[in-house]
Amino acid sequence: MGLELYLDLLSQPCRAVYIFAKRNGIPFELRPVELLKGQHHSDAFAQVNRLKKVPALKDGDFTLAESVAILLYLSRKYEVPDHWYPQDLQACARVDEYLAWQHTALRSSCTRAMWQKMMFPVFLGEQVPPETLASTLAELDRCLQLLEDKFLKDQDFVAGPHISVADLVAITELMHPVSAGCQVFKSRPKLAAWRQRVEAEVGKDLFQEAHAAVMKVKDLPPADPAIKEKLKSSVQVLLQ
Amino acid sequence: MPLELFLDLYSPPCRAIYIFARKNGIPFELRSVELGRGEHLKPEFLKVNPLGKVPALKDGDFLLAESVAILLYLSRKYHAAAHWYPPELQACARVDEYLAWQHTAVQLPATNVYLCKSLLPYFSGQSVDPVRLDRLLGKLKPALQHLDREVLAAKPFLATEQLSLADLMAFTELMQPTAVGCDVFQDWPRLAAWRARVEAGLGPELPSWPRSWCRDCWSGSAEGVWPGPLPCTLLSQ
Numbered sequence: 001m002g003l004e005l006y007l008d009l010l011s012q013p014c015r016a017v018y019i020f021a022k023r024n025g026i027p028f029e030l031r032p033v034e035l036l037k038g039q040h041h042s043d044a045f046a047q048v049n050r051l052k053k054v055p056a057l058k059d060g061d062f063t064l065a066e067s068v069a070i071l072l073y074l075s076r077k078y079e080v081p082d083h084w085y086p087q088d089l090q091a092c093a094r095v096d097e098y099l100a101w102q103h104t105a106l107r108s109s110c111t112r113a114m115w116q117k118m119m120f121p122v123f124l125g126e127q128v129p130p131e132t133l134a135s136t137l138a139e140l141d142r143c144l145q146l147l148e149d150k151f152l153k154d155q156d157f158v159a160g161p162h163i164s165v166a167d168l169v170a171i172t173e174l175m176h177p178v179s180a181g182c183q184v185f186k187s188r189p190k191l192a193a194w195r196q197r198v199e200a201e202v203g204k205d206l207f208q209e210a211h212a213a214v215m216k217v218k219d220l221p222p223a224d225p226a227i228k229e230k231l232k233s234s235v236q237v238l239l240q
Numbered sequence: 241m242p243l244e245l246f247l248d249l250y251s252p253p254c255r256a257i258y259i260f261a262r263k264n265g266i267p268f269e270l271r272s273v274e275l276g277r278g279e280h281l282k283p284e285f286l287k288v289n290p291l292g293k294v295p296a297l298k299d300g301d302f303l304l305a306e307s308v309a310i311l312l313y314l315s316r317k318y319h320a321a322a323h324w325y326p327p328e329l330q331a332c333a334r335v336d337e338y339l340a341w342q343h344t345a346v347q348l349p350a351t352n353v354y355l356c357k358s359l360l361p362y363f364s365g366q367s368v369d370p371v372r373l374d375r376l377l378g379k380l381k382p383a384l385q386h387l388d389r390e391v392l393a394a395k396p397f398l399a400t401e402q403l404s405l406a407d408l409m410a411f412t413e414l415m416q417p418t419a420v421g422c423d424v425f426q427d428w429p430r431l432a433a434w435r436a437r438v439e440a441g442l443g444p445e446l447p448s449w450p451r452s453w454c455r456d457c458w459s460g461s462a463e464g465v466w467p468g469p470l471p472c473t474l475l476s477q
Contacts, residue, residue, distance in 0.1 A: 066336070066340040072336050073333040089313065090302055093302075093312070097305055097309040100339075104343050104348065149290065150290050
């Protein structure tokens, strides 16, 4: 059995892994795990990732969780072009720095923004207090400013002159609030220009393919009561 | 100019870097950044790390933030022994997996317990809120359970058969609430045994953990007022 990637393209880190694997011609079997149907809670999936989260990788007997770990594993195993995760000490450190920072910064605010603006009201039929949403969007704004000022600066890409896994992780995060109607790029020409560069490097078709599912989420019918119950407890944390 | 490490040893990731550098004989200048005096918010430090956080590294003109990035940089530059960050593909992936997961699964909840038990009561003058503390301990529990029941059931250390960066980060994070009276090891025998192995492996480079930590820590700051915004956003989780 070859490489298997357990993904739901509704999830930002899954999109980063998907784009990376496809862009680099890495052969894999896509194993869809539909989060909105609670499939990540199945016993079968627990065998792949006991933490019940996507993305997850299975390579023979070897299983691996965490998108950052998966991206690095794939970079190394498939000997992708150096710029994705450079050998150069300082260039690599810049990528590591972004990948570490984003967990509790951009990732957190992008997930919350998308869920509070769209998923809770539209899919789960739950109203989100306006102050909560306002606070989340303010935090998102703060993270976007740091992305521009501390990471991107006047470079072409997040970690330097060339595209790296950091850009894939960042762009897929930003598309999350975009799918909910947040105008992330509108007043930020620097970020908009960077997005164009990333899309060009990745390939527009692949980029659109990876984002097709999340861009259609706003048109989803409301969840049926069984699904609501299943998801409710695990997503409450996203209201904070 | 030699390598400079900007650290506050009351911060777990700073301790991890300090221990790692000492253990590997990496020559560095310690630049103390006292969080309790708001030194992380001052312009001189923001030039080193615009994110306003410790740890931070300065190597000539090269500036670096984020403890995981700093540990990897030091491992590579100073050719640390292989067990810290193994060259083998799968072993390395296990370390990466822990280092990624721990941000939200361990560091965030463990820090919140520490804030609730020690820092906030000290600065607000109010006693510990037991309901809140209990809730925050509950948020750390899933990680402790996973490490004790699943990860350590299969091997002696968190990522591989040997001490790695994963263990170093985990150790300093889990010692934080423990040092201020919330012993996170008490219900988890494998985790407690792992702690002993890590302490043995790290040896005398380990800084001592004074029991009167919180008093000693904050006694240096003026008026007993925490400078800058209280890290309350963490507690809102």
